[in-house]
Amino acid sequence: MRRGLERAELRGRITQLWRSEFALRTGQHWREENLDCVVGGTSVAFERHGKHLLWKLRHESEDVGVVIHLGMSGRLTVAQGADARAPHTHVIVQMSDGRELRFVDPRRFGGMKAARWEELRSTPPLVDLGVDALDPSFTGAYLYERAGASQRILRDVLLDQTIVAGIGNIYALEALFHARLHPLLRAARLRASAWERLVDAVSRVLQQGIRNGGTTFRDYRGAAGELGMNQRQLAVYGRAGLPCLVCGTSLEGFVSGGRSGAYCPHDQRRPRGRVA
DNA sequence: CAAGAATCCTGAATGC
């Protein structure tokens, strides 16, 4: 998403902001959305930390930013002002060149908020996030330090954005498969070498996802509206009951914490048989 | 503390 927006080269000035009558994510961090403060600003760059997109703007010699989270069904697209608005369009940022950045989100689990750049980086939700999953400082040693004593299952450790930011259910399950680790294994039972393996697998599945333009089951689209292709490469997510692509064993499904998952009972064995 | 459930929403798919 970030790369697609960067490619769109939104270098003009923000002339106006339009919002639908519906709120996006409500809750502590998004309460003071302050979106109107971007009007008059000029786009500088799009950055990212985990699943949070950061739009950096210059406004009267001051750095201002917008944090965007797509939630489950959020989409950002760059459109011409005259283009028809998709259903569930909730925010439109109009640019001086006639283009618009549009936030479309049927379920409204996504969020947007604006503030001065430094404030944005030093307050929730950004300040609560762990290291980015693709940052070189995300290492086996780091994960061991943060989760090595935890009784939580590995899948949930990977989903905890305060430990490592940027991994969702799909990529967590895929990474565990590639690291040959059981998703329901308690974190405290892992050895140092396995943590390294897991970090390596996370990096590989995320980079593959980016190369393939994202994973589109239903809602995800790139900045130009294009579909992702990564759903074709998934080894375990959504494949419970189907044969493992490596060994042919029927993949096992599970539900934990209200979220479903799958793994190969042959390739992702539990070290000592006991599990969650 | 941490694990689990309920919650915020809509739409697609499935079941009867």
Added chain:
DNA sequence: TGCATTCAGGATTCTT
């Protein structure tokens, strides 16, 4: 065909 139920790339908040 129509209506009800279930489930979904997420995160927060409350309860146990």
